[in-house]
Amino acid sequence: MWSPASPSTRESTMHDHRKLGRELGLFGTDPLIGAGLPYWLPDGALVRHALEEYVRDLERRAGYRHVHSPILGKRELYEISGHWSHYRDDMYPPMDVGGEQLVLRPSLCPHHALIYRSRGRSHRELPLRIAELGGMYRAELSGVLSGLSRVRAIQLNDAHVFCTLDQAEDEAVAALALIRRAYDALGISVARYRLSLPGDGGKYVAGEWDRAVDILRSVLDRSGLAYDAVEGEAAFYGPKIDVQIADGAGRESTLSTVQVDFHQPAQFGLEYVGPDGAKHRPVMVHRSIIGSVERAVAQLIEVHGGAFPAWLAPVQLRLLPVSAAELPCAREILDRCDDLRAEIASDGSLGARIRDGRLVPYQAVLGPQEVAAGQLSVRLRDGSRLDAAPADAVLARIGAEVRKP
Template sequence: MRPGPSPCSDRSPPGSYPNQETPMNDHRRLGRDLDLFASDPLSGAGLPLWLPAGAAARHAVEEYLRELERRAGYQHVHTPPLGRRDLFDRSGHLGYFADDMFPPMRLGADEFVLRPALCPHHALVYRARGRSYRELPLRVAELGGMYRAERSGVLGGLSRVRAISLNDAHNFCVPEQVGAEVAEILGLIRAAHAALGVRAAGFRLSLRGPGEKYVGDEEQWRRAEDLLRGALAGIDHTEAPGEAAFYGPKIDIQVRDVAGREFTLSTVQLDFDKPERFDLSYVDAGGARRRPVMVHRSLVGSMERLFAYLVEEHAGAFPAWYAPVQVVVLPLDDRQAGPAADFARDCVHAGLRAEVDGAGSLGARIRDAARRRIPYVAVVGPREAAEGRVSLRQRDGRRLDPLPGSAALDLVTAAARPPLG
């Protein structure tokens, strides 16, 4: 039996729908229809290409997550997506997780490995210098790349890929801080889910099972499992023996895809093992050297899995703040092209994603905006152009009375602002 996946892993359902037609809201169908992402044999299976529309939505979500984390005291880092084989020997991944990893690459006397997780590099960030208890908790975050050697038969769309961009963080704290730290992480997960429109299907406490695939001693596991049970007090959840990572138990927040299949989106894990393996320490108030606890967490999992879910959950009609195009400006004819371009330029300068569409009949352009799930359509006809106004149509079909350009801009900007409070 293979070890349980890494705590910040990207396990998700296979991409195929055997013996049934692909649902209309399947993210692969919508991804093609809305030009969000594509695949190409020259790139390779499980290596999707994010097209401009998909990349715009993804960038908006990434910026939101970084700001949410920054406000919560996280410090962001950049670490390389590969490292020497020795790093992953030290972390335990090669010993317990090798089936999920690409084979090592030899360069001179060294062997390098594409990382299957970010935690080994974040352990190196922690030990880059000495640490005091006064610095803890230290929250290190990164939206970084990692790689999994998935079999071609389970790959599909964005839900199961080989190159993964993970919203990841590792919080280093003293043992007495663990309960508060996990509670705060769960609060951040709830905030991110609410902002993105994620509906959790349930909470799962993933525990150690029988066998020898788990590292660490009995007391470490008991402490970690008890701490996570305490964090879930009052929260309806299930327990799943055998679903823990090889080095610690975890809280998994589950969601369901359009076919009703459940998978993990967000996760929190306690780890007493990595601090031992990497000889991590801090100096306590009495001057003694102590081991920190390492808390792995991902608020929304990988960008690939997240968007596979979001595309299906919203049927491509993302909330305005991360819609690929937030407003499209439609001149009635060529005579309003100048004022339409001016309003679009004002939108762009205000931080909105806006464009002008002047080709074809107005009706056809409005229908195309609806097909693309654009939240706002701004129509500029002769009267609007003469009065410096625009007529806004919302995605749900509602029409607003013509507004001065500045008022229309304020309205769209407020609606398209990320919900950070």
């Protein structure tokens, strides 16, 4: 048994990510940077980068093309999209630069709409799936900020599928399946699925709401998922499927979404040439697999208590030389760990070092016998030990276990 204990085999106790994340040296804050603006420490950055690489690879294999777009846009951009009139209270005020008003973007949707319309499009290109891990900014009030789960500077895993009306339902079903696949790999449980519908008042734009709602209801039914329909939770431009998670205190939040949008394609004049040679309007399916990277990592800390899946762990292998005599061998083995995030722990007693690395998936003890035989003795997170084996074979086996799911 080479796999370290997984979430399903460990006690499912939720932890407070704000406390544990600091204790483990994953992230921190400073009043000079500001509230709701955490910084990532080296181990936290490793977790974040591994998560981002996993999502990019998952999207690439699902047919998404990745783009990069600026974190700023002219105020006019958000007036066209509808954010300025319907979402202004959550946006930062404009900055006057060179006679123009620039705004920190509250979402990536308008930029992706402009990328779509950067050239003519044919029905043969659709569905066109555009994805980005990009920054966005929300002017959250101080009272609602919380660790990584509610911040002001957000790294969003976002994507937009531009498709025909006939393709929209299948694309939304596929997006929801991708979310569920990622949750399985990450060990995240869904608290509930919510169909977020418009409510009363002027928060929502006029548009084809009934058609969009019907598509999402069919998506949930085809996916075999029970859900709650809740009024007043839709985006201003369209209804959405919200994938809800819960923290240790039972507080719910939205991590992932799938949305159907007829509004922004019309606002930006998006078109494609159909088989009939005429111009048609695409549908815009918004989807986010893990939502914000910050909130996703907060949930991972709480779910796993810092004992992340091996592929996500900041340190995957810890080499433990019993004494200074084994240190040169440990360094030589570390040089061969090209595909592993590995480190040497040599200070203190062996027992103390093992306890200190209790969250590391694999700890390899190097004593005189192992050095003489060119072997490693591996200890797993659950305390079990594996028979000593040749070092190269151990590294290859661990490398196979920690590859991204």
